[in-house]
Amino acid sequence: MSATDAEAAGEDATTDRWEPVRDLPPSAKLVAKVLEYEDTLSQSELAEETLLPPRTVRYALSRLEETDVVESRFSFTDARKRLYSLEL
Template sequence: MSATEPRTSEPPTGSWDDVRDLPPSAKLVAKVLEYNDTLTQSQLAEETLLPPRTVRYALNRLEEENVVHSRFSFSDARKRLYTLTVE
């Protein structure tokens, strides 16, 4: 981070327009996160009925577009929690 960049604790946010051109699996994962707030990858796979590999790909695409934020789980550091960050 350079001296000219402002420091913020908020993750960058995207918009639903950023999701529009993504694959259907990414759109489904985004919608499930919209209704469930914060979920792990395995919970997303259960909710969407998608294979874990597809959920992982969808999450990567959503993170590239800054519409999903991930953080480590405090209860189990091996897991990540995903939250939708759409304005």
């Protein structure tokens, strides 16, 4: 296997990993990408990082949860908040 083949195989694995996100709105893709880099964030933190309105972040998270791309859990420090992490 040449280096080019190995790179292509690596790209295919990454591309396949993002397959569930491919048909989602751009806001959902952005939220997923931010979660990939930041690991776990609350909805308000996601709004700050993405510069999207909170309502748009809420919609993006609901779409990502529908496709089982994002996992949410309650925050231990503030039970009113939910923390989101990427499950790809």
